[in-house]
Amino acid sequence: MCRAGLIGSALTATAVVVAVLVFMGVASAQEEVPRACTDCHEDTTRAWEGGVFQDLLAGSSHSALDCTDCHESISMDELNMASPKPHGGAVPPVACGECHEDEADAYIKHGRLEVGTDADIPTCSSCHGAHHILPSTDRRSSVHPNNLCTTCKACHTDMNLIKDHNVLRDEPIKLYKGSVHGRRPENSSCVAATCANCHSESGPQGQASAHRILSATDPNSTVSRPHLPNTCGVCHRSEWEDYEAGIHGQLAKRGETDAPVCTDCHG
Numbered sequence: 386m387c388r389a390g391l392i393g394s395a396l397t398a399t400a401v402v403v404a405v406l407v408f409m410g411v412a413s414a415q416e417e418v419p420r421a422c423t424d425c426h427e428d429t430t431r432a433w434e435g436g437v438f439q440d441l442l443a444g445s446s447h448s449a450l451d452c453t454d455c456h457e458s459i460s461m462d463e464l465n466m467a468s469p470k471p472h473g474g475a476v477p478p479v480a481c482g483e484c485h486e487d488e489a490d491a492y493i494k495h496g497r498l499e500v501g502t503d504a505d506i507p508t509c510s511s512c513h514g515a516h517h518i519l520p521s522t523d524r525r526s527s528v529h530p531n532n533l534c535t536t537c538k539a540c541h542t543d544m545n546l547i548k549d550h551n552v553l554r555d556e557p558i559k560l561y562k563g564s565v566h567g568r569r570p571e572n573s574s575c576v577a578a579t580c581a582n583c584h585s586e587s588g589p590q591g592q593a594s595a596h597r598i599l600s601a602t603d604p605n606s607t608v609s610r611p612h613l614p615n616t617c618g619v620c621h622r623s624e625w626e627d628y629e630a631g632i633h634g635q636l637a638k639r640g641e642t643d644a645p646v647c648t649d650c651h652g
């Protein structure tokens with residue numbers, strides 16, 4: 386505005402035309418200066434997410450968010466345009482828990498380790514994705530029952546990770562896919578049971594959640610021997626009742642560790 390005022394008062398008609406042309410030149414040069422994150426970041430580099438940031442975000446539960454709602458540390462006003470590292474250093478990870486407090490409070494452990502103590506432990510986005518996050522009820526969601534196996538698979542088929550962490554079972558994916566639970570029963574469009582149906586612990590609010598997956602060696606785990614019959618019994622009510630009434634259930638209840646539980650007979 387200031388500059389326009391000076392131009393108007395000081396120059397002749399011809400000079401104004403020249404000045405306007407120069408001004409337009411400046412304006413178009415300015416347009417090349419990035420004004421939005423997407424001027425520099427068009428496509429995600431995360432191959433499995435694939436696509437244009439803005440389109441992914443627009444089709445997600447977070448369509449109302451701006452880039453900087455999640456990438457809080459980055460500001461367009463503080464970029465160093467001359468540097469190959471315009472953000473001036475490492476960009477800190479997104480803190481999903483600032484908006485999703487209940488989930489962050491529930492998600493404190495995976496296996497035997499506390500969240501955040503080891504780089505191999507899943508972050509929120511290992512399971513949910515980053516720019517195309519959808520509720521678990523949406524078929525396209527990475528945590529929809531039909532897709533959850535693929536999501537867990539990313540780590541639970543990685544032999545280095547399995548060895549490093551001494552994970553008790555090295556091929557849960559193969560076992561699951563070959564099991565009655567990995568297929569879709571007749572008349573159903575969803576798998577019989579997902580990883581989370583058996584491995585999810587009840588959270589503080591009582592509901593089962595994949596945010597509490599513990600090791601089978603943890604007495605609180607849903608797949609530890611004392612809790613296993615109840616876990617299977619959620620879906621197999623009548624077999625659970627028969628089992629509880631029968632001798633094996635009675636022995637198991639008394640704490641006999643060699644009394645068979647469901648998986649000793651069913652694999």
Ligand code: HEC
Binds near residue numbers: 425456459460464474
């Ligand atoms: C001038 C171009 C430019 C603009 C504008 C820009 N970035 Fe970047 N950004 C880069 C470059 C180059 C890198 C890689 C080097 C680095 O880490 O600084 C990067 C890195 C990142 C990373 C880390 C990538 C990784 O793999 O760790 C994130 C996240 C990011 N930018 C988000 C944003 C957001 C959000 C905005 C808007 C507020 C933005 N950027 C604006 C050029 C830009």
Ligand code: HEC
Binds near residue numbers: 447
């Ligand atoms: C819902 C939160 C959220 C929003 C909104 C969001 N991002 Fe991200 N973004 C993430 C997460 C999570 C990662 C993975 C790295 C991490 O955990 O920090 C990521 C990674 C990135 C990366 C580096 C890896 C890659 O995919 O190339 C860039 C660049 C990036 N985001 C740019 C953007 C831009 C541009 C926008 C706006 C159009 C945006 N983000 C909006 C959550 C978000």
Ligand code: HEC
Binds near residue numbers: 446450483484514
């Ligand atoms: C700036 C706040 C904010 C941040 C940061 C954020 N979210 Fe969200 N998230 C929301 C809002 C708002 C909604 C939509 C309202 C709702 O349904 O809860 C939402 C929805 C969701 C949903 C779908 C919930 C549903 O029931 O529809 C999931 C899953 C989710 N977010 C996970 C994440 C993850 C994972 C991250 C980190 C990568 C993240 N969010 C970062 C605010 C945020």
Ligand code: HEC
Binds near residue numbers: 598
């Ligand atoms: C980002 C990688 C990653 C993802 C994704 C992941 N896990 Fe894990 N998981 C691990 C690591 C690492 C451990 C070992 C932690 C430890 O040392 O106790 C582990 C441990 C476990 C354990 C306990 C194993 C044991 O022997 O103690 C179970 C059960 C488990 N994960 C199930 C799942 C399920 C189900 C999913 C999907 C909903 C999943 N995981 C997704 C990395 C991952």
Ligand code: HEC
Binds near residue numbers: 508521
């Ligand atoms: C090991 C995989 C895994 C990790 C890690 C994980 N989630 Fe989830 N999340 C799930 C699954 C599966 C569901 C579906 C319901 C359930 O089992 O709890 C879910 C449900 C949700 C929901 C409810 C909406 C919906 O889609 O049903 C929100 C919000 C959410 N997660 C946010 C987070 C946040 C924030 C973090 C990190 C603090 C996180 N999640 C970490 C697997 C994960």
Ligand code: HEC
Binds near residue numbers: 561579
């Ligand atoms: C029908 C229930 C059920 C389903 C579905 C299921 N599991 Fe398991 N899983 C178990 C039981 C029970 C054990 C522990 C006892 C055993 O090894 O027989 C176990 C053991 C494991 C272990 C190692 C032992 C530990 O410490 O917990 C991992 C890792 C694992 N499962 C991951 C997965 C993944 C990933 C999926 C989905 C692809 C999955 N499971 C689906 C019931 C199930």
Ligand code: HEC
Binds near residue numbers: 566577619
């Ligand atoms: C989330 C619900 C759910 C959980 C939890 C669950 N199941 Fe199942 N199970 C099913 C469904 C649904 C079927 C039927 C699959 C079909 O028809 O293809 C099934 C089938 C079976 C069958 C075969 C029955 C037949 O008719 O052939 C056995 C055996 C079985 N489950 C045992 C178990 C055991 C043992 C556990 C615990 C480790 C368990 N289930 C946990 C839902 C579940």
Ligand code: HEC
Binds near residue numbers: 614617618625633648
């Ligand atoms: C001592 C071994 C044993 C134990 C322990 C056991 N079962 Fe079974 N179960 C069997 C045998 C044998 C059959 C097949 C014969 C029958 O139908 O009675 C069977 C049948 C089943 C079936 C299929 C019924 C059908 O219609 O074909 C399901 C589902 C099942 N059991 C679930 C469970 C669950 C859940 C538990 C734990 C609460 C459990 N079983 C504990 C041996 C066992």
